[in-house]
Amino acid sequence: MTTFTAHAAGDEACDLPDFYNSRFPSATLKCLGRTLYRSQEASDYACLLELDPDVISWRCITQPFVNHSPARKPRHRYVDFAVQKGDETLLVDIWRGTPEIITWLPGVAERLGYTYHPISIFDLNPTRIQNARDLVRYGGREAALGDRIRILAGLDEMGSLTLAECLGAVRDGAPMGSVANLILRGMLEVDLDEKLLDPDTIVRRARS
Structure with a gap:
């Protein structure tokens, strides 16, 4: 190539x-x-x-x-x-x-x-484009190890969390930047197509 x-x-x-x-x-x-x-x-x-x-x-x-x-x-x-x-x-x-x-x-x-x-x-899909633009704005951020573990542990226990609940689990870094980083890195997944991201957006562990 x-x-x-x-x-x-x-x-x-x-x-x-x-x-x-x-x-x-x-x-x-x-x-x-x-x-x-x-x-x-x-x-x-x-x-x-x-x-x-x-x-x-x-x-x-x-x-x-x-x-x-x-x-x-x-x-x-x-x-x-x-x-x-x-x-x-x-x-x-x-x-x-x-x-x-x-x-x-x-x-x-x-x-x-x-x-x-x-x-x-x-x-x-224009909704997917807007959601993608909103998340990629946090492309330069990093999720702290403790925040990543707390969010993933919560998902393992509950199966899914809302976006607001994930933000509430962040203690060591910037909440939205940390969660967005985990989505961008393929650790978490959200529905980007149905509606714009909001507090009730469902977050799950990304499928391997």
Whole structure:
């Protein structure tokens, strides 16, 4: 598999297309390399990647894929992410509307070891996106050992707790940051799709 890395800060930063921006989220657990996004939609999708248990790692791609053809000006396409899952590596292309058919790109991606995966942001659950954004804001926090043990022990005893009860079990750190960190690290799970997170949201141990 061919990998792409974001340009490092410094002299090379000026080589980046001006539609790439270093925006939220920047504190991530699964991203390899610098976080640079083409759009707000791409940054929203990055939050979903952070909370997808099937995603091992992901990286932002800032180099275009080029159609290797004899044309004087071969066509090219900027995409958003290379996403590593357990059994496949995806080349994820986020679209604001219905994805256009780019006949040459899937073949180029395949030769580089990727499966091309275009996604319309409008096909995604907006509630899940908002919940993911809210949790990823705590990506730079850590849960203290004592807090982690108290929450996990409570879940072992009760089977589930509310989000408010989990926050109440935190004594050594910041309550929301600690619980969010455990969710982001895949130790706890909550329903991100049905409604926005609230005090009554049910929290369980993540399934292994």
